[in-house]
Amino acid sequence: MSLSPTFDPHLGEPEPPLYAARKQIYPQAVKGFYRRIKWIILFITLGIYYFLPFVRWDRGPNAPSQAVLIDLPHRRAYFFFIEIWPQEVYYLTGLLIIAALGLFLMNAMAGRVWCGYLCPQTVWTDLFMAVERMVEGDRRERMQRDAQPTNLETFSLKLLKHSIWLLLAWWMGGVWVLYFADAPTLVRDLATFQAEPIAYISIAVLTFTTYTFAGLMREQVCLYMCPWPRIQAALTDEHALNVTYRYDRGEPRMSLKKATHAREVGEPAGDCIDCQQCVAVCPTGVDIRHGPELGCIQCGLCIDACDEVMLKINRPLRLIAYDTDVNIKRREEGLAPVFKPIRSRTILYAALIVLISGIMAYALATRAPFTVSVIHDRNPIFVKLSDGHIRNAYTVRIANMLMDPATFTLEVEGLHEPRVEIIGGEGEINGKPSVMVGADQTRELRVLVTASDEDIEEGEPPHLEFTLHDQTDGRTAIGRDFFRTPKTIH
Amino acid sequence: MQDTPAKHIDDKKAVVGTTGHEWDGIQELNNPLPRWWLWTFYACIVWAIGYWVVYPAIPLVSSFTQGTFGWHSRSAVVADLDGLKTLRAPMNAKIEAASLADIEKTPELLSFARAQGSAAFAVNCSPCHGAGAQGFKGYPNLNDDDWLWGGSLDSIHTTLQHGIRWDADKDTRSSMMPAFGKDGILKPAEISAAADYVRSLSGLPTDKDADLVSGQKIFTNNCAACHGDKGEGNQEMGAPKLNDKIWLYGSDKSVIMERITLGGGGIMPAWGARLDAPTVKSLTVYVHTLGGGQ
Numbered sequence: 023m024s025l026s027p028t029f030d031p032h033l034g035e036p037e038p039p040l041y042a043a044r045k046q047i048y049p050q051a052v053k054g055f056y057r058r059i060k061w062i063i064l065f066i067t068l069g070i071y072y073f074l075p076f077v078r079w080d081r082g083p084n085a086p087s088q089a090v091l092i093d094l095p096h097r098r099a100y101f102f103f104i105e106i107w108p109q110e111v112y113y114l115t116g117l118l119i120i121a122a123l124g125l126f127l128m129n130a131m132a133g134r135v136w137c138g139y140l141c142p143q144t145v146w147t148d149l150f151m152a153v154e155r156m157v158e159g160d161r162r163e164r165m166q167r168d169a170q171p172t173n174l175e176t177f178s179l180k181l182l183k184h185s186i187w188l189l190l191a192w193w194m195g196g197v198w199v200l201y202f203a204d205a206p207t208l209v210r211d212l213a214t215f216q217a218e219p220i221a222y223i224s225i226a227v228l229t230f231t232t233y234t235f236a237g238l239m240r241e242q243v244c245l246y247m248c249p250w251p252r253i254q255a256a257l258t259d260e261h262a263l264n265v266t267y268r269y270d271r272g273e274p275r276m277s278l279k280k281a282t283h284a285r286e287v288g289e290p291a292g293d294c295i296d297c298q299q300c301v302a303v304c305p306t307g308v309d310i311r312h313g314p315e316l317g318c319i320q321c322g323l324c325i326d327a328c329d330e331v332m333l334k335i336n337r338p339l340r341l342i343a344y345d346t347d348v349n350i351k352r353r354e355e356g357l358a359p360v361f362k363p364i365r366s367r368t369i370l371y372a373a374l375i376v377l378i379s380g381i382m383a384y385a386l387a388t389r390a391p392f393t394v395s396v397i398h399d400r401n402p403i404f405v406k407l408s409d410g411h412i413r414n415a416y417t418v419r420i421a422n423m424l425m426d427p428a429t430f431t432l433e434v435e436g437l438h439e440p441r442v443e444i445i446g447g448e449g450e451i452n453g454k455p456s457v458m459v460g461a462d463q464t465r466e467l468r469v470l471v472t473a474s475d476e477d478i479e480e481g482e483p484p485h486l487e488f489t490l491h492d493q494t495d496g497r498t499a500i501g502r503d504f505f506r507t508p509k510t511i512h
Numbered sequence: 513m514q515d516t517p518a519k520h521i522d523d524k525k526a527v528v529g530t531t532g533h534e535w536d537g538i539q540e541l542n543n544p545l546p547r548w549w550l551w552t553f554y555a556c557i558v559w560a561i562g563y564w565v566v567y568p569a570i571p572l573v574s575s576f577t578q579g580t581f582g583w584h585s586r587s588a589v590v591a592d593l594d595g596l597k598t599l600r601a602p603m604n605a606k607i608e609a610a611s612l613a614d615i616e617k618t619p620e621l622l623s624f625a626r627a628q629g630s631a632a633f634a635v636n637c638s639p640c641h642g643a644g645a646q647g648f649k650g651y652p653n654l655n656d657d658d659w660l661w662g663g664s665l666d667s668i669h670t671t672l673q674h675g676i677r678w679d680a681d682k683d684t685r686s687s688m689m690p691a692f693g694k695d696g697i698l699k700p701a702e703i704s705a706a707a708d709y710v711r712s713l714s715g716l717p718t719d720k721d722a723d724l725v726s727g728q729k730i731f732t733n734n735c736a737a738c739h740g741d742k743g744e745g746n747q748e749m750g751a752p753k754l755n756d757k758i759w760l761y762g763s764d765k766s767v768i769m770e771r772i773t774l775g776g777g778g779i780m781p782a783w784g785a786r787l788d789a790p791t792v793k794s795l796t797v798y799v800h801t802l803g804g805g806q
Binding site: 040041042043044219242245246273306311312313322399400401402405406407408409410413415443446465466468470 | 646
């Protein structure tokens with residue numbers, strides 16, 4: 023077994039290496055249209071991330087006033103006007119389905135938009151690289167310094183860089199925990215060392231992962247850890263816009279001097295002068311001229327780099343551009359390029375997104391403000407009383423999702439003159455047993471229903487409807503179960 | 513020289529080759545794995561060895577390696593239970609301070625007592641009374657409204673605290689039905705007549721040749737002192753009601769004759785000596801709120 027990191031076919035070695043060492047990448051700074059978009063998205067996304075926990079949202083005295091909050095101890099999630107209970111986790115499922123379809127739609131339209139501009143790994147790595155450039159200088163400077171033996175200057179620069187990285191990573195983790203508790207209070211508690219240990223542990227773990235992923239691992243995360251490039255490759259098609267080297271225009275590549283000469287004598291000459299700028303700026307070390315690759319996150323920085331060169335040598339821009347496989351072939355055949363953003367798959371993805379969003383919006387708009395669920399006692403199924411009557415016992419759980427305490431009366435239908443008792447209820451209102459449930463709370467009660475066996479026919483047990491009436495506005499919620507006796511089938 | 517994506521693939525293929533797999537013309541380059549995967553793999557092995565060292569791991573002939581952390585699953589459980597006790601201490605203090613009636617009136621205390629009572633019932637009471645307190649022959653159903661020693665909160669608490677016919681507790685509930693047949697107090701024919709009469713008290717059909725008149729006489733002379741003239745029972749003595757629809761041992765005549773012949777009564781341990789006060793109170797509330805509480 024060979025662990026040699028390099029493999030030279032000319033030496034005639036029969037086995038390719040099993041493991042390869044990582045190639046250090048020194049991405050060069052670049053300016054241009056896509057770089058600007060990336061900066062804007064970086065500021066917007068990180069801005070949202072840092073300031074969202076501090077946005078307030080008034081929900082009255084019985085609920086937290088943080089706009090976005092995942093309250094794990096109380097099992098509630100808040101998002102502005104929406105409050106999600108744990109049993110409504112399907113809203114999260116729906117959100118994830120929409121997110122996945124959004125990813126597919128983005129990919130069908132313009133390739134790995136997510137990877138290049140929106141993925142946290144990309145955004146954080148971008149920020150960390152900017153810090154690296156600020157401290158250690160650009161590509162050439164860093165390559166030269168790393169090639170030399172470490173001296174005090176190199177050491178202190180690296181120390182400074184890693185310190186700033188750790189600070190950024192720590193800040194990233196520090197903000198994360200603010201989504202799980204009241205942000206201003208938690209900031210104060212963290213600063214005075216009075217916060218829960220889990221807060222400090224979460225921050226430490228996220229500091230470590232952010233520092234490792236954005237500072238040290240970078241493109242390795244995209245290449246070897248992320249499943250999306252693999253899935254994306256299977257989802258793309260010939261009409262999807264991807265960052266593309268237009269080899270129909272660029273080849274045959276040659277130096278500027280040779281190209282000028284070739285054009286003078288009427289020989290074919292490509293626009294690519296093989297200046298390697300596209301490779302130098304690439305954050306994942308890809309040569310875009312090799313065509314679509316797993317490592318290419320399609321951030322468009324090579325477009326900016328190439329355009330700068332094209333401008334200097336006075337050739338048309340966008341030798342590297344967002345383009346499709348179809349158009350390269352069409353240009354080679356002398357046809358005009360076509361763009362088909364509306365295709366069966368983009369229509370399908372968009373329709374599915376609209377459908378699922380619609381279902382979720384409908385479910386959210388029409389969901390019950392309070393619910394009742396009924397569970398029949400499993401053992402004993404029924405109880406015979408001394409006067410011969412039959413009693414069934416139920417566990418009834420009332421969930422009051424309103425932001426105010428509510429009083430409900432309980433009615434049980436489906437039996438002839440049943441006697442209904444609530445253990446621990448609040449007495450009767452208009453002859454019906456009543457119960458009070460606190461704001462945004464559930465309450466579990468034992469409900470006893472007693473009836474005479476004589477009125478019940480042999481066979482299927484009677485269906486019972488437990489109707490809960492809100493005493494303030496008359497809204498109802500219904501739970502269903504059965505009344506079982508020795509005569510019914512169990 | 514023309515350099516296209518297709519040519520690049522061919523170049524790579526010449527260097528690393530393919531895995532040999534091909535699906536619809538799609539081939540897989542045999543690229544080397546990243547070296548850091550290998551280091552991660554080694555790190556995992558080192559981590560696993562660390563586990564062996566710090567946790568109990570390797571079985572020996574009569575014991576096992578203890579590990580440097582001194583961790584044991586048993587002591588972890590004990591620590592967990594102690595943690596729960598501490599966690600529940602404030603609520604249990606409230607349970608101890610409140611009267612049984614007040615516990616039932618306070619929703620917070622009621623739900624805590626029912627939860628704690630339910631768990632204690634499953635561990636301590638269910639072997640005899642059943643998981644749902646539904647009872648078995650000779651062991652009362654605690655869901656119904658028929659009580660041998662009383663179904664009020666205080667009665668249930670006393671029964672739990674001191675037990676029934678539990679000699680170790682001097683305050684235990686105590687009474688004994690004589691073995692009318694075994695000790696020769698009644699003759700078999702008299703027992704049969706008494707059993708028929710007892711069945712008639714709750715409207716059950718009797719034997720065609722039943723002598724209810726002498727049965728009533730025998731009942732009045734021997735049974736009524738405890739069970740009441742009309743079989744209405746007496747909770748002071750734990751004498752069951754005989755005129756209702758609930759039968760502890762069964763309502764067949766043969767069963768009733770067997771009970772008259774053998775006498776005696778059920779035994780229940782005194783739980784006051786074995787469980788702490790808040791648990792006994794919680795159990796009381798739990799049993800009382802099963803449905804039959806009075």
